[in-house]
Amino acid sequence: MSNPPKPALECRDVTVKFGDVTALSDVAVSFAPGQIHAVVGQNGAGKTTFARVAAGLVQPTAGAVDVMGEEIRTGHVSQSRAAGVELVHQSFALPPSFTVAETMEFGATGKGGIYSRRGLAEKWRTHLAGLDVQVDLNRRIRDLPIETQQGIEIARALVMDARVLILDEPTAVLSPSGIDMLFARVRRLKQRGVTVILILHKIREVLGIADTVTVLRGGRKVEGPLPIAEVSAERLANLIVGDAIAKTLDRHERDALVGTKSPVGEGAGHPENATGPSVLSMTAVSTRPDSEGIALDGIDLDIRPGEIVGIAGVEGNGQKTLVRAISALADLASGSIRLAGQDVTGAPLAARRAIGLRIIPFERNVEGLSLTSSLWQNWSARELLQGSLLKVIRPSAVREACDRSLREWSVHYHNSMQKAGSLSGGNAQKVILAREVDSDARLIIAAQPTRGLDIGATAFVWQALRQARDRGAAILLISSDLDELFDISDRVVVMLSGRVNGEFRAPFDIASVGAAMTDAAARTSA
Amino acid sequence: MKDSLLTVVRSLIFVAFALVLCALVFQFAGYNAPTMLWAVADGAFLRSGAIEQSLRWALPLFITAVGVGISFRAGFFNIGAQGQFYVGAICAAFAAEAFKGGPAFLVIPALIIAGMLGGALWALWPGLLRLRSGTDEVITTLMGNFMAGLLLVYVTSGPLKDPSGSGQQASSRPLDAAYRISDSLGLSPTIIGIAVAVGILMWLLVNRTAFGVLASLAGRNGTMVEWQGARLWKLGLSSFVISGALAGLAGTIEFMGPNGRIASGFLPAHGFTAILIALVANLNVVGTAAAAVFFGGLASAALYLPIMAGLPAAAIDIINAAIALFITARSKLVDKVLRLGGRPS
Structure with missing residues (x-):
């Protein structure tokens, strides 16, 4: 033309x-x-x-x-x-206590004023219907599934033509x-x-x-x-x-x-290695509701040594609570948790860590590292907590040990006195790996371990988890990336609304895993 | 080690800023600023006997400030040093009544322990409230200061009242000379020894124990150490109690040393000056010693100013306030300037 x-x-x-x-x-x-x-x-x-x-x-x-x-x-x-030009953000921020109609009115136009609930609903019904967002306009954002929330976010962006x-x-x-x-x-x-x-x-x-x-x-x-x-x-x-x-x-x-x-995970799967007695054994675990996420509802989960179990599910279906429950950071309402054969249901995290629990937490910069503290302090925290608080330490010796470990994990850094916050995401995650993936690790929880990392760092993390698995550690991998889960998991467990909604073995079928992620009726076991 | 040097330089810059600001204030108030600052320096350190006078104030301030630093490092903002200082002195005074007549080598340590327990107790309840129910420790420790102040008024005009006393200020009966740890000038080998011991022990605790590392991590990011399996209350409460015990110790020293009695409303700014010292020193034990000498000097100069230079003692309050202002507003700009040409980021 x-x-x-x-x-x-x-x-x-x-x-x-x-x-x-x-x-x-x-x-x-x-x-x-x-x-x-x-x-x-x-x-x-x-x-x-x-x-x-x-x-x-x-x-x-x-x-x-x-x-x-x-x-x-x-x-x-x-x-x-x-x-x-309108942008819909990666993590969208609709006000959770607003109704759909209120969100549209005040989010899109930014204007306030006197309104009636019915008036607002009338005003926005056609707009939403035109974009094929099927929703009751008087429901509150927090009660809606994530797909609908995204639809509303898009509709909001399209108000202004x-x-x-x-x-x-x-x-x-x-x-x-x-x-x-x-x-x-x-x-x-x-x-x-x-x-x-x-x-x-x-x-x-x-x-x-x-x-x-x-x-x-x-x-x-x-x-x-x-x-x-x-x-x-x-x-x-x-x-x-x-x-x-x-x-x-x-x-x-x-x-x-x-x-x-389409991922299938045919390269993964070493179920023949995973024969020993369970490292983690959760029986009918339910948690008390709290402000940090939805409660667990009768979770049964077993992980054997030498096995990577992936937890799939749309974010916010209890994955965080699962990690907190295993880490003694959420209150159990019922059920029991055994770690390496010992009943740890009432035991604090320190006791569980002593048995061999290791955690790569969801929030790298909050739960994983103290960004304003030095690398050696961050690195040594786990070991220091294993002894008495008044144990005398020699910082120079700790720093040397830290340097050795960080070099082994090929962390790029200047010296161990620098603040953890000065590292890139990939290097920060390697510091956490250096701390959590040691030879005494029996169960490693890896919660979104590659989120925000580039491809080189992601491959590095996968390799580290596989090596730990091959050494006989049990690994619980939580990820919202199905490719990642299917590639390195030996089994995939789907969580929905705080329950286990299906368990799959390689080769994985993305359609049935996907169905289990959204539909409670599709409770299957393949 | 570069970092700690940087901290010292930065604090000195802030103090210099504060002094310039004060000079301006004095100038506008009709005084001659250079003369005034010179009088302060003279009163604090230069004139003969000034150093001893300054140390008399510096040592108790140092002890309290080290404690404040310990709790701040652990992320607990104990601003109740003043109250803990008072309650420590009160408990020591009660113990002195109780043990009257005993041999000095037993009574003196007993009084010191009583004073430290008193201070610790006055830190324990805000610490427990914070950990059990999340009550803001800034509020409770601040309230604790007023409660302790009123308690002091009560005991000095009630149970411990000196019947022969006739001033405007109610005070307790004087401590037997046998149990005094210094004369009224307030500088003695015992007090210096206590301060040095506190300094060494606390330096070791902060820099050479697992507790020191973990408390510092907890102060910067409590969530992270919780995920490591630490019990925050253990780290937090012990830091709280240590800081209270040290403030109580300082109160006991004032009681058993220079004052020889407790008077209602004595040294009302001690705890707050100690907080300032801890902040100027960036919570570092060695830095706290240096800052304590500086502020001890100012305290000593405050007594000297009205007599020798015809200036109000409140001039020192202005200097303190100006330093507090600059320290709390510590700016990124100064950091940047200090790092210019420094190591790669």
Whole structure:
């Protein structure tokens, strides 16, 4: 065509620096209107920063952003919105105590005033129905499933007649069927003429939905936007991972890391190794309700030495409470917990750790490390707690031991006196591994151990967990990434509403695991 | 070690800022600022006998401040040092009544222990409230100060009242000379020995025991040490009780040493100055010693100013307040300047 339409969104040589860190470097990319564009890359590639620049949340250090051919003032949300760019965040923040109608009214327009419940519901019913969000407008956000919440977030973003809708990692919180629903919704938006930019990190999702794909790596644009027909899964995987790292990974590992195809986990599974008596044995464990998450409801779970058991489930279905219950940080209402043959139901965490419980907690920077304390203090905490509090220590000796251990785990750091907060996510996680994965570990809980890590660090963590498993440790892996679970688990247990809703062995079937994640009726055991 | 040096330099910069601010205030109030600051320095350290006078104030302040530092490190903001100081002195005074006539080598340690127990007790209940029901220790320890102050008024005008006393200030009966640990000048080998022992023991506790490392981790991130299996209440409550015991010890020293009795409302700023010292020293034991000497000097100068320079003793309060202001507002900017050209981040 001689006169191509103006791009819906164009970034011209955008650079973003946060202090010394360059998050985006000379990124130039333009997205054609009316299509579904995917932006992919590993963690730390700059995807979210890109989205935030387009939405006006981040002021680029250099470069310009055009919407529909018009340059906008960067770094102002109001300017981006006025131009028709809306962003749906990775972790969306709807007010939990608001009803759907209230959320739409006050979240979308930001205006207050006197209103009636019925009036609001009338006002927003058509809008939500038009976007195929089926929901009672008088229900409160906190009572809604996560897929519906996401639908409302999208509807909220579309109130202002958005022409470009950016969704940041929308699939990360969804079950497989939830992802299908989201993609159907995105296709309908396309039909309405909205340009949709999806930030994704799984190749199979990209191939399933997008018209074009753009790959970022280390803050730079590697390629794109490429028409999806012209790119193979193989090529895309190498573009995302980078040639240097691609060489160090075996093909199977790489496919799991970038989500190339439907995961089955045929490479995993050493059930023949896992024959000893259970290391962890939970019998009918229920917890008392508390403010930190939904309670467990009659959990039975056994893990044998030399076995990795993965916990699948949409976030917020009791995974956190499960970890807290095993760690003596949640109150049990009934049931019993045995660790390496000993009844530890009433025992404190210190006693459980003495038996060999190790925890890589969910929140690396809160539960795992004290960011303002030095590395050696963080590293030594577990050992120091095993003796008397008045035990005399020689800090220089502890620091030497810490240095040896951190080098063994190939942590990149200057010296052990530096603050834990000065490390990158991958290195911080390695410090936790160095502390928690020792030769006395009998049961290792790994809760979202690779969240936020780049591909190299993720592969490192997987390797560490496998090695611990092969040494005979039992491993409980909690992850919301099915590729990760299927790749390294020997068994997968699905949690739903604080219960076990199905147990699967390799080769895993994503459809039936997905069904167990969302549907209580699909209680099966394969 | 670079870090601790940096801390000292930073604190000195803040103190310098504070002194400049004070100089401006004095100048605008109609005094000659350089003369005034010189008078402070002279009264604190330069004139003959000033060092001894300053140490008399510095040693009890040091003991209380080290304790404050221990609880702050563990993340418990015990600002009740003043109350613990009073209750320690009161308990020692009661013990002195009870053990009257006993041999000094038994009574003196007994009084010291009684004083430390009293201070510890006055820290124990806010600590328990915080750990059992999450009551904010800042509020309870602050209230504890007022309660202890009123208790002091009561005991000095009630059970321990000196019937022969006739001043405006009610006070207790004087301690038998045999049990005094210093004369009224307040500097004696016993007091110096106690302060040195406290300094060494607390330095060891902070820097050479598992407790020190874990309490510091707990103070910065309690959640993390809980996930390691630590019992926060153990770390927190013991830090709380140690800080109370040390404040009580300082109160006992004032009672058995320079004062020889307890008077209602004596040394009303002791605990707060100690908090300031701990903060200036960034909770570091060695730094606390240095800061205590500095603030001891100011306290001693406060007595000297009205007589020698015709200035109000409140000038010292202004200096203290200005330092508090700068220390609590410690800025990132100063850190940045200090790190310019420093090691790679």
